[in-house]
Amino acid sequence: MNKTLIGLSGEMGSGKGTIAHYLVDRYGFAKFRMSDMLRDIVDRLHVEQSRENISKTSKMIRDTFGEDIMSRVVAQDAQKATTHVVIDGIRRMEDIEHLQHLENFVLVYIEVDERVRYERLILRNENKGDAEKTFEEFQKEQQMEADSRITELRDRADIVINNDGDITKLYSRVDSLINNTEEKSGLGVIKNI
DSSP, X not given: OOOOEXXXXXXXXXXXXXXXXXXXXXXXXXXXXXXXXXXXHHHHTTOOOOHHHHHHHHHHHHHHXXXXXXXXXXXXXXXXXXXXXXXXXXXXXXXXXXXXXXXTEEEEEEEOOHHHHHHHHHHXXXXXXXXXXXXXXXXXXXXXXXXXXXXGGGGGOSEEEEOOSOHHHHHHHHHHHHHHHHHOTTTTTOOBO
């Protein structure tokens, strides 16, 4: 099988998880999150799954095993999958170190207005304390080590999707992405969807 590997990058609340779920539900993709291994460790340590604890765990793991450790792990997991794969939560250049060499890997960057991202983060309440977060706290968190380098990936992306609109527009853009990926010839040309 000639499987497609789609890596999703974008700042907090940009819609990476929404796109990943859509690819799983609509197109049967297998989903991997860069943070899954970190969440597993935090849970095993019986430590709260807060953004701060996940960020500290990421730094500890990368300092110990190398900056590209998460890319190595996810690349191996993706290669074992028997279907198309979506990788959610690519945050830094080192996260694509091993992924970019895999056949049919496409890096997608999702961009969204900062205020819209904040409102979405509050609503989804994924991590402890997100629902009570102020806009200023949200802005400060974007400067944390785990999030401060995400925007560097925009220029490396094969495709950039704007997600300032509603869910229908986003799904339509993802459908266009899939159609383009299947044709493969259009990937070098398309930058913004």
